[in-house]
Amino acid sequence: MMQVATDPMHQFLVTRWLHLDVAGVDISFTNSAFFMVLGVLLIIGFFAWALARPETVPSRKQSLAEIWYGFVAGIVKDVNHADGKPFVPLVFTIFSFIFVANILGMLPNAFTSTSHIVVTGTMAVFTFLLVVVIGVWKNGFKFLKVFVPSGVPWYILWFVVIIEVFSFLSRPLSLGMRLFANMLGGHVALKVFAGFVPQLIVGLGFVGGLMAALLVMPLVIGVTALELLVAFLQAYVFAILTCVYLNDALHPGGH
Amino acid sequence: MEQEHVEQAVDAHAAGEHVSSGFPPFNQIDTFPSQIFWLVVTFGLLYLVSTYWLIPKVSKAIADRDNAIAKDVADAAALSAKADASVKAFEARIAEARARARETAGKAKSEADKKIAAETAKVEADLAARLTAAETRIADVRTKAMANVSTVAEDTAGAIAEKLSGLKADPGAVKKAVAEVMRG
Numbered sequence: 001m002m003q004v005a006t007d008p009m010h011q012f013l014v015t016r017w018l019h020l021d022v023a024g025v026d027i028s029f030t031n032s033a034f035f036m037v038l039g040v041l042l043i044i045g046f047f048a049w050a051l052a053r054p055e056t057v058p059s060r061k062q063s064l065a066e067i068w069y070g071f072v073a074g075i076v077k078d079v080n081h082a083d084g085k086p087f088v089p090l091v092f093t094i095f096s097f098i099f100v101a102n103i104l105g106m107l108p109n110a111f112t113s114t115s116h117i118v119v120t121g122t123m124a125v126f127t128f129l130l131v132v133v134i135g136v137w138k139n140g141f142k143f144l145k146v147f148v149p150s151g152v153p154w155y156i157l158w159f160v161v162i163i164e165v166f167s168f169l170s171r172p173l174s175l176g177m178r179l180f181a182n183m184l185g186g187h188v189a190l191k192v193f194a195g196f197v198p199q200l201i202v203g204l205g206f207v208g209g210l211m212a213a214l215l216v217m218p219l220v221i222g223v224t225a226l227e228l229l230v231a232f233l234q235a236y237v238f239a240i241l242t243c244v245y246l247n248d249a250l251h252p253g254g255h
Numbered sequence: 256m257e258q259e260h261v262e263q264a265v266d267a268h269a270a271g272e273h274v275s276s277g278f279p280p281f282n283q284i285d286t287f288p289s290q291i292f293w294l295v296v297t298f299g300l301l302y303l304v305s306t307y308w309l310i311p312k313v314s315k316a317i318a319d320r321d322n323a324i325a326k327d328v329a330d331a332a333a334l335s336a337k338a339d340a341s342v343k344a345f346e347a348r349i350a351e352a353r354a355r356a357r358e359t360a361g362k363a364k365s366e367a368d369k370k371i372a373a374e375t376a377k378v379e380a381d382l383a384a385r386l387t388a389a390e391t392r393i394a395d396v397r398t399k400a401m402a403n404v405s406t407v408a409e410d411t412a413g414a415i416a417e418k419l420s421g422l423k424a425d426p427g428a429v430k431k432a433v434a435e436v437m438r439g
Contacts, residue, residue: 009277009278009279012279012280013279013283014279014283014286014289014290016286016289020289025288025292026285026286026288026289027288027289027292027293028286028289029289029293030286030289030290030293032286032289032290032293033289033290033293033297036293036294036297036298037293037297039297040297040298040300040301043301043309044301044304044308044309047309047312047313048308048309051309051312051313051316054312054315054316054319056319056320056323058316058320062316065313066313066316066317069309069310069313069314069317070317088310089302089305089306089310090302092305092309092310093298093301093302093305096301096305097297097298097301113290113294115280116279116280116283116290117280117281118280118286118287118290118291119290119291119294122290122291122294122295123294123298180280184280
C-alpha cells in the first residue's frame with residue numbers, strides 16, 4: 001500500500017534530538033534548535049566567506065554581503081535617521097535570523113523555527129521590552145508622551161490615549177503573531193496543495209491522477225514562489241516594525 | 256473503492272504516527288523552554304558576532320571603497336587642476352614670448368628708422384653742401400665769364416669799329432659803350 005503523508009501539521013512537530021536538562025529545565029536540542037543553530041552558522045559562515053578578502057571592486061559574494069547589510073542599514077537609516085546607528089546590529093540580527101530561518105524552512109523536510117509562536121513571541125516581547133527600556137532610559141517620564149499624540153483636541157484626547165495604550169500593548173502580540181501565522185499558514189497551504197498531487201494519483205488512478213496532478217502542480221509552484229516572497233517579506237516587516245517602535249522610544253510623541 | 260482505501264490509509268497514518276500532532280505551535284508547551292533557550296543562544300550569538308565581527312567587516316569594506324573612490328576623485332581633480340595650471344602657465348609664457356618678440360621687433364625697427372633718418376640727413380647735408388659749393392663755383396665761373404664777355408665784347412667792338420672805320424677806337428669809349436649796351 002502506498003503511504004501518503006498528508007497531515008499538514010506534522011511538519012511543525014518539535015522533536016527532541018538530544019535530551020538536555022539543566023537545573024530541572026528542559027533545554028533539549030530539538031529540530032527547531034538545529035535549524036536556528038544552522039541558520040546562524042550559515043549567516044556567520046556566509047559573511048566570513050564573502051568578506052574573507054574584501055576588495056575595492058567587490059566579488060559577487062562580497063556584493064551580496066554588502067547589499068544584505070546595506071539593505072538593513074538602509075531601513076534603519078530611513079526610519080531612525082542618525083539616531084538609529086546603535087541599533088543597526090540588532091536590526092541586522094533580527095532580519096537575518098528571521099530571513100534565514102524562513103528560507104531554511106522552505107527546504108523539504110526542514111523545520112521552520114519561526115513557525116512557532118513561542119519563538120516569534122519571544123522575539124516580539126524582547127523588542128517590546130527593549131523599546132520600553134530604551135524609551136524610559138532616554139526620556140524618563142516623558143516616554144509617556146508616546147501615548148499622547150500632539151495636536152489632538154482635549155475633548156477626544158482621553159479617548160485617543162486609551163486607543164494608543166491598547167495599540168502599544170498589542171504590539172508584541174501582533175508582531176509575534178504576524179510572523180508565526182504567516183509561516184505556519186503558508187507552510188500548511190503549501191503542504192495541503194502539494195499533498196493533492198500524490199492523493200490525486202492514488203485516488204484517480206495513475207493516468208487520470210497524473211492529468212489532475214499536472215493541473216495542481218503549477219499551483220504548488222506558484223505557492224512555493226509566494227512563500228519565498230513571504231519568507232523575505234516577513235523578515236523585512238519584522239525588522240522595519242522594530243525600527244518604527246524603536247523610533248517611538250527615541251522620540252516619544254513624535255508621531 | 257480505492258479512494259476509501261486511501262482515506263483509511265491516511266487516517267491510519269495520521270492516527271498511528273501523529274497522535275500528538277494537533278496544533279503543535281500551541282500544544283507542545285513542554286518544548287517552550289528549550290525553544291526559548293536555543294533562540295536566546297543562537298540570536299545572542301548572531302548579535303554578538305554581527306556587532307563585533309561581521310558588521311565592522313562589511314562597514315570597513317564599504318568605507319574602504321568609498322574612501323578609495325573619494326581619493327581617486329580628489330586625485331583626478333588635483334591632476335586636472337594641475338593640467339589647467341600648466342596650460343595657463345604655458346599660455347602666459349607664450350604671451351610673454353610674443354610680447355618680447357614684438358618689443359624686439361619694435362626696437363629693431365625704431366633703431367633702423369633712426370639709422371635711416373641719420374643716414375638720410377647726412378647724405379642730404381652732404382648733397383646740400385656739394386650743391387652749394389657747385390652753385391658758388393658756377394656763380395664764380397659765371398662772373399668770371401661775364402667779365403670775359405665784356406672784355407671780348409670790347410675787343411670785338413673795338414676791332415669791328417677799327418675794321419669799319421679804319422680808326423683806332425678809344426678803349427675807354429668802347430668800354431663805356433659796351434657796358435651801356437650790356438646793361439640795357
